[in-house]
Amino acid sequence: MIVAKKIFELPEFHATGGRVIKNLRIGWECYGRLNADRSNAILVAHYFSGTSHAAGRYAKDDVYPGYWDVLIGPGKAIDTDRYFVFSADTLVNLNARDPRVVTTGPATIDPDTGRPYGLSFPPVTIADFVAVQKALVDHLGIRKLHAVIGPSMGGLQTLAWAAAYPGMMDRIMPVVCAGEIDAWLIAWLGLWGAPIRADPAWKNGAYAIDAQPAAGLTLALKLITLQANHGQWVDAQFGRAFADEGAAPVDALGNAYKVEAAIAAIAAERASIADANHLLYLVKANQTFAAGPTGTLADLENVRAKTLFLYSSTDQVFRADKARATAAAIAKGGAPVETAEIQGPFGHANGLFAMAPLGDRIADFLSR
Numbered sequence: 001m002i003v004a005k006k007i008f009e010l011p012e013f014h015a016t017g018g019r020v021i022k023n024l025r026i027g028w029e030c031y032g033r034l035n036a037d038r039s040n041a042i043l044v045a046h047y048f049s050g051t052s053h054a055a056g057r058y059a060k061d062d063v064y065p066g067y068w069d070v071l072i073g074p075g076k077a078i079d080t081d082r083y084f085v086f087s088a089d090t091l092v093n094l095n096a097r098d099p100r101v102v103t104t105g106p107a108t109i110d111p112d113t114g115r116p117y118g119l120s121f122p123p124v125t126i127a128d129f130v131a132v133q134k135a136l137v138d139h140l141g142i143r144k145l146h147a148v149i150g151p152s153m154g155g156l157q158t159l160a161w162a163a164a165y166p167g168m169m170d171r172i173m174p175v176v177c178a179g180e181i182d183a184w185l186i187a188w189l190g191l192w193g194a195p196i197r198a199d200p201a202w203k204n205g206a207y208a209i210d211a212q213p214a215a216g217l218t219l220a221l222k223l224i225t226l227q228a229n230h231g232q233w234v235d236a237q238f239g240r241a242f243a244d245e246g247a248a249p250v251d252a253l254g255n256a257y258k259v260e261a262a263i264a265a266i267a268a269e270r271a272s273i274a275d276a277n278h279l280l281y282l283v284k285a286n287q288t289f290a291a292g293p294t295g296t297l298a299d300l301e302n303v304r305a306k307t308l309f310l311y312s313s314t315d316q317v318f319r320a321d322k323a324r325a326t327a328a329a330i331a332k333g334g335a336p337v338e339t340a341e342i343q344g345p346f347g348h349a350n351g352l353f354a355m356a357p358l359g360d361r362i363a364d365f366l367s368r
Helices: 126-139 153-164 183-198 200-205 214-228 231-238 258-271 276-287 297-302 320-332 347-353 356-367
Strands: 006-014 020-031 041-044 084-088 145-151 169-175 306-311 337-341
Touching: 006 126, 020 126, 041 126, 084 126, 126 153, 126 276, 145 153, 153 169, 153 276, 153 297, 169 356, 183 200, 183 214, 183 276, 200 214, 200 276, 214 258, 214 276, 214 347, 231 258, 231 347, 297 320, 306 320, 306 356, 320 337, 337 356
Parallel strands: 041 084, 041 145, 145 169, 169 306, 306 337
Antiparallel strands: 006 020, 020 084
């Protein structure tokens, strides 16, 4: 599929804390067509470092398609011959410097000052991401969604959708996530942002657009990349190979292992289109996630949608016991719940890279 980025705008948006964000803009894209009664829409919410590019390519010569292209498309598990599938860039999207990402956040020009918001931008929550998506859904004239689905932070948004608007979707498919952010994950999320705060170039968030804290941002993305994967994949992929075959790490402090060089390259590439303040705002949004008023699993007893909960037993971000407890909390409220384990060597990233074997299960769930 060849897809195009669209733009959705709101003249003003009232964030959770009460602050008003003016001239809000997000990007979104879609695959397939809405049917006559607008009942075939599936919303896909994206993960922490992702974008609305869930499937297809922007151009035929693009090297990589959207992250769930193996699932979304004509004749695939999420069949775009049957469903209208759409996804939106979140507020404070990490990839704010990617020309194909449209997002309002700290890097956006404040219309009242003519300068980037920086840390004057109001803190936003997962609930705010969902509220903006709800405005887009209303704009499209969709009264009820066939399903809401998404991996990781997209799973948090899926759960927030189901708790806040329990009658507005028939099904949900949260993937590699949990309904409650525990102290362990709060601490890890804080560590994701710590290298940025420690970089003198951060300047308390007041860095120039062309002088962001690249060292801190790159180190933050190294941490995120490593934790989101698993030793099974890392060991098999790199072993103890040297970055430079003739430069043994034991011979000099500057000599590295192949795994170190590879993660550094991945992080540097991601940092080139990311924004440091946006990463910090995303950290806060995930730390403060609450599907409902209590911020506990009890909020999920309000869910009414049929649920397929997919988790990874080797997940080092949202642990499997937390995922299973989330599914149990939804079931306690009376909603029909199915669970399945994603098998693969990638840990948390199984929710992106090991989904193909579950295609038939997903197709069946969506069609019932």
